[in-house]
Amino acid sequence: MFLLACEGIFIGVVLGLTGAGGGVLAIPLLMWSQSWSVSQAAPIALIATTIASGAGTIQGLLQHTVRYKAAIWIALLSIPSVYIGVTLSKIIPIHYITVLFCIVMLISACRYFIKKPIKSLNLCHTHESTGRFIWNTKTRGYLGGLGIFLGIVTGLLGVGGGFILVPTLKKISNLSMCCISATSLMIIFLVGSIALVTQMSSGYHYPLSITFVFVITAFIGMFIGRFLQHYIHEQIIHKVFALLLGCIAIITLYRM
Numbered sequence: 313m314f315l316l317a318c319e320g321i322f323i324g325v326v327l328g329l330t331g332a333g334g335g336v337l338a339i340p341l342l343m344w345s346q347s348w349s350v351s352q353a354a355p356i357a358l359i360a361t362t363i364a365s366g367a368g369t370i371q372g373l374l375q376h377t378v379r380y381k382a383a384i385w386i387a388l389l390s391i392p393s394v395y396i397g398v399t400l401s402k403i404i405p406i407h408y409i410t411v412l413f414c415i416v417m418l419i420s421a422c423r424y425f426i427k428k429p430i431k432s433l434n435l436c437h438t439h440e441s442t443g444r445f446i447w448n449t450k451t452r453g454y455l456g457g458l459g460i461f462l463g464i465v466t467g468l469l470g471v472g473g474g475f476i477l478v479p480t481l482k483k484i485s486n487l488s489m490c491c492i493s494a495t496s497l498m499i500i501f502l503v504g505s506i507a508l509v510t511q512m513s514s515g516y517h518y519p520l521s522i523t524f525v526f527v528i529t530a531f532i533g534m535f536i537g538r539f540l541q542h543y544i545h546e547q548i549i550h551k552v553f554a555l556l557l558g559c560i561a562i563i564t565l566y567r568m
Contacts, residue, residue, distance in 0.1 A: 313525055315345050320529025321536070323357075324364050326556075327474070328537020329549050330493070336417055336475050338530075340560045344567075346522070350410045351401070354469065355511055355518065360527045361474075362504030364534040365497045371538060372494030379487065379495045382445050382455055387502035389456040390463030394503065397467020398510050404468075410564070413469050417561035420475045425554035435484040443491065454484050462499070466507045474500050475557075489546055 323338045338357035342348055372378040401409065436451040438444060445451055458480055462473040477496040481487060487495070541549075 313521075316522060316525050317529045319345060320360060320526040321533040323360065324530035324533020324535075325537040325540070326533075326553065327361060327364050327497070327530070328368060328534045328539075329541050329544065330474070330478065330537075330553055336413075336420070336469075337556060337560060338526075339413065339469075340417075340564045342526075343564070349406050350413055350469075351406055354401075355508075356523055356526055358466075358504055358511075359508055359518065359523060360530040362501055362508060363527050364530040365501040365504065367531055367534050368494070368497035368538060369501050371535075372497060375494070377491050377494040378498050379443075379445060379491060380498060381447070383495050383498040383502060385452065386455050386459035386462065386499050387506065389459030390466070390503045391506055393460045393463030394467040394507050394510055397464040397469075398507070398514065399467075400464075401468050409469070414561040414565045416465075416469065416475075417557045417564075421554040421557035421561065423479060423554075425551060425558070433483055434486050438486060443487065445485070458484075459503075462503055463506075466503050467510065473503065493541070 319338070319341045323341070326337055338360060339350060339353045342353035342356055343350065346353070369378065373380065404412075435454050437446045437448075439446060445455075458477070462476060465473050465476060474496050477499055478492055481492045481496065482489070485492075
C-alpha cells in the first residue's frame with residue numbers, strides 16, 4: 313500500500329502542476345504495481361484523477377480562474393461520445409488498446425518536448441477586460457468539437473484527457489496558462505464523472521481498499537502540485553512531463 317500511496321501523491325502533484333496528465337501516467341503505474349491490464353487500471357486511475365480534479369476545480373472557482381461556461385459546454389458535448397468510447401473499449405482487444413494508449417503517450421510527449429511554445433490562433437475570442445470567452449457560433453463549434461473528441465478518448469482509454477485539453481485550449485484561445493489549467497481541471501472532473509457513471513452503470517465494481525488509498529493520496533498530491541505551480545517555470549514542467557510520458561510509454565510497450 314505504501315507504493316500505491318506514493319503513486320497517488322505523484323499523480324496528484326502532476327495533475328496539480330500541469331492541469332493534465334494524471335490519468336495517462338496513473339494507468340501504467342497501476343499496471344506495474346498491481347500487475348493489472350489497461351482495462352483493470354483505467355477505472356481506478358479515472359476515479360482518482362476525477363476526484364482530485366474536483367478539488368482543483370473548487371480552488372480555481374474560488375480564485376476566479378475557471379472559465380466554467382466553456383467547461384460545462386465541452387462536458388455536455390462529450391456525453392454521447394463517452395458512451396461511444398466505453399462501448400469501443402469492450403469491443404477492441406486489450407492488446408490493441410494498450411498499444412494505442414502507448415502511442416497516445418508518445419505523441420503527447422513529442423508535442424510537449426520537441427515543438428516550440430504553442431502560438432494561439434485565437435479562434436475562440438475572449439473579452440480583453442474580463443478574460444471570458446465571447447460566445448458565438450465559432451466558439452461553440454470549436455469547443456463543442458473538442459468535447460466530442462475528448463469524450464471518446466476518455467471512454468476508450470479511461471483517462472481524463474487533460475494532455476489533449478491543455479495544448480488545444482492554448483492553441484484555439486488566448487487564455488492565460490493559469491486559466492487553461494484551472495478550466496482543464498473542471499472539464500476533467502465533469503467528463504470523468506460522466507465516464508464513471510457510465511462504467512458503474514455497466515456493472516464495474518471498484519476494489520475498495522486500493523481505490524480509497526489511491527484517491528486520497530492523489531487528492532493530497534493535487535494541492536501540493538497547485539502550490540508548486542507558482543514556483544516552477546512552465547517550460548520546465550512541460551519538459552519533465554514529456555520525459556515521463558515518453559519513458560513510461562516505451563517501458564510499457566517493452567513489458568507487453
